[in-house]
Amino acid sequence: MLGLPPQVTVCLFDLDGVLTDTAAVHMAAWKEMFDAFLRDRGGAPFTAEDYEQYVDGKPRTDGVRDFLASRGITLPEGSPDDPPTASTINGLGNRKNDAVQHRIRTDGVRVFEGSRRYLQAAQQAGLRRAVVSSSANTQEVLEVTGLAQYIELRVDGVTIRTDKLRGKPAPDTFLAAAHQLGVEASQAVVFEDALAGVEAGRAGGFGYVVGVDRVGQAEALRQHGASVVVQDLAELLDGDHR
Numbered sequence: 001m002l003g004l005p006p007q008v009t010v011c012l013f014d015l016d017g018v019l020t021d022t023a024a025v026h027m028a029a030w031k032e033m034f035d036a037f038l039r040d041r042g043g044a045p046f047t048a049e050d051y052e053q054y055v056d057g058k059p060r061t062d063g064v065r066d067f068l069a070s071r072g073i074t075l076p077e078g079s080p081d082d083p084p085t086a087s088t089i090n091g092l093g094n095r096k097n098d099a100v101q102h103r104i105r106t107d108g109v110r111v112f113e114g115s116r117r118y119l120q121a122a123q124q125a126g127l128r129r130a131v132v133s134s135s136a137n138t139q140e141v142l143e144v145t146g147l148a149q150y151i152e153l154r155v156d157g158v159t160i161r162t163d164k165l166r167g168k169p170a171p172d173t174f175l176a177a178a179h180q181l182g183v184e185a186s187q188a189v190v191f192e193d194a195l196a197g198v199e200a201g202r203a204g205g206f207g208y209v210v211g212v213d214r215v216g217q218a219e220a221l222r223q224h225g226a227s228v229v230v231q232d233l234a235e236l237l238d239g240d241h242r
């Protein structure tokens with residue numbers, strides 16, 4: 001009924017790009033910040049490919065560090081309370097966070113209707129439900145969209161910092177959620193739109209990894225660890241997934 005293997009009792013949902021249409025919002029905020037930074041150094045602009053390969057799905061400072069490394073740029077780490085003007089990894093991350101929060105608060109957040117339907121169906125079927133996101137803005141997004149009512153557990157960018165977890169593509173955040181919901185990885189399904197996310201699903205030995213392709217990267221999702229790829233979670237309800 002839910003398009004999942006029979007042993008699966010726990011659903012672990014990524015947030016941005018899986019439940020909410022916020023991957024594009026993050027991408028736009030990253031581009032705004034990096035383009036201004038690169039312009040000052042005479043570098044080429046930040047692209048969608050840069051986002052997918054180096055930033056998408058990872059905790060904020062990992063995204064800053066990994067993208068800069070791809071351009072051969074090294075900056076001091078700084079500290080989480082650096083001002084957004086600081087030329088540090090944390091400073092650039094804070095600058096991007098100001099941009100993303102401004103967009104979320106001004107434009108609002110769109111929920112994928114297929115995902116809302118899937119959450120409702122999973123709840124009715126008695127499956128446990130967690131959100132596992134690298135974003136420290138997860139709670140705010142779940143609350144403004146009304147999705148919080150479907151979610152029993154949140155492992156997010158704040159948890160990563162306080163519990164010192166490794167972010168995606170390491171499997172730690174998904175494993176922590178499965179553990180807290182009392183199951184082995186083999187009994188849980190990971191829903192992910194980011195390459196780093198499906199990679200985390202594969203690395204953790206999860207029972208099933210659903211790749212959600214919103215940007216035409218189905219093949220890359222499969223290569224990085226998706227067991228199946230859909231364009232919308234409703235396809236799993238309708239049973240027409242490939």
Ligand SMILES: O=P(O)(O)OC[C@H]1O[C@@H](O)[C@H](O)[C@@H](O)[C@@H]1O
Nearest residue numbers: 016026057060134135136137157
């Ligand atoms: O900067 P935040 O809100 O803590 O989010 C960190 C990351 O969270 C992930 O969910 C997004 O896919 C990334 O694009 C984002 O950079």
